[in-house]
Amino acid sequence: MSVRPLLTREQSRAVDTLAAEKYHIPGVILMENAGRGSAELLFARKPANVLICCGPGNNGGDGYVIARHLDLLGVPVIIALFCSRERIQGDALINFKIIEAAGIEILDCAAEHLCESFAAQLSQADWVIDAMLGTGVTSPPREPIASAIGQINASKAQVMAIDIPSGLDCDTGQPNAPTIEADFTATFVTSKPGYQKPAAQSYVGEVHVVDIGTPQALLREVLR
Numbered sequence: 001m002s003v004r005p006l007l008t009r010e011q012s013r014a015v016d017t018l019a020a021e022k023y024h025i026p027g028v029i030l031m032e033n034a035g036r037g038s039a040e041l042l043f044a045r046k047p048a049n050v051l052i053c054c055g056p057g058n059n060g061g062d063g064y065v066i067a068r069h070l071d072l073l074g075v076p077v078i079i080a081l082f083c084s085r086e087r088i089q090g091d092a093l094i095n096f097k098i099i100e101a102a103g104i105e106i107l108d109c110a111a112e113h114l115c116e117s118f119a120a121q122l123s124q125a126d127w128v129i130d131a132m133l134g135t136g137v138t139s140p141p142r143e144p145i146a147s148a149i150g151q152i153n154a155s156k157a158q159v160m161a162i163d164i165p166s167g168l169d170c171d172t173g174q175p176n177a178p179t180i181e182a183d184f185t186a187t188f189v190t191s192k193p194g195y196q197k198p199a200a201q202s203y204v205g206e207v208h209v210v211d212i213g214t215p216q217a218l219l220r221e222v223l224r
């Protein structure tokens with residue numbers, strides 16, 4: 001991979017928009033590359049039982065793709081969903097329907113009475129995937145995601161953050177209350193300016209960049 005400058009939140013959004021509008025790349029292709037690349041990174045660490053925590057947006061969509069690829073690799077996975085199923089849209093919905101049809105287990109964790117099963121699954125998992133909030137989010141995590149972050153941080157499981165640890169500001173590196181404390185972060189296209197800041201180190205862990213198939217010309221256009 002060529003050396004690349006860091007992408008801010010605004011530039012990351014520009015990558016998504018330009019990919020679709022000028023370079024004719026459907027978002028679901030980028031999501032597939034993001035999810036597959038992340039699944040391969042985790043598989044190399046030999047996970048035994050993976051709990052994939054998904055939020056309402058495209059970050060959650062990456063989580064559904066990861067679930068499908070880990071399942072294919074023979075790794076036991078369960079999805080913990082932190083929104084109502086009706087909120088899921090667009091590319092995330094395409095991938096949600098695939099995992100529903102594939103019979104991958106989904107815990108509906110936005111409903112309070114099911115949070116007990118989340119705690120039970122969390123205690124069984126050796127790895128948790130944080131696909132709750134992505135780079136577009138600028139405010140402190142709201143419920144039920146806020147409580148999930150607290151439970152995940154208090155658990156013994158190792159944590160992989162997708163694109164960004166939920167709660168962290170990717171531009172400044174400042175954590176909100178609460179923020180996921182990841183062992184490693186798989187981030188897309190390039191690293192982000194905040195990940196190099198001292199305040200962010202205990203939240204991002206090791207940072208790995210996953211290429212998602214955006215052309216060099218697109219990157220040059222966003223970064224110039």
Ligand SMILES: NC(=O)C1=CN([C@@H]2O[C@H](COP(=O)(O)OP(=O)(O)OC[C@H]3O[C@@H](n4cnc5c(N)ncnc54)[C@H](O)[C@@H]3O)[C@@H](O)[C@H]2O)[C@H](O)CC1
Pocket residue numbers: 012015016027030031032034055056057058059060061062132133134135136137138139140141142143145162163164188189212
């Ligand atoms: N080119 C790329 O980099 C690609 C990135 N992908 C992934 O998509 C996310 C960004 O997705 P987006 O849908 O814009 O945002 P989020 O998933 O973070 O979530 C939006 C969702 O969250 C709700 N929300 C907003 N603020 C809060 C809050 N404080 N607490 C709780 N919930 C909140 C909001 O209402 C929306 O419903 C990027 O990070 C990548 O992971 C794609 O895979 C394609 C390629």
Ligand SMILES: [K+]
Pocket residue numbers: 059130131132133134161162163164165166
């Ligand atoms: K995340």
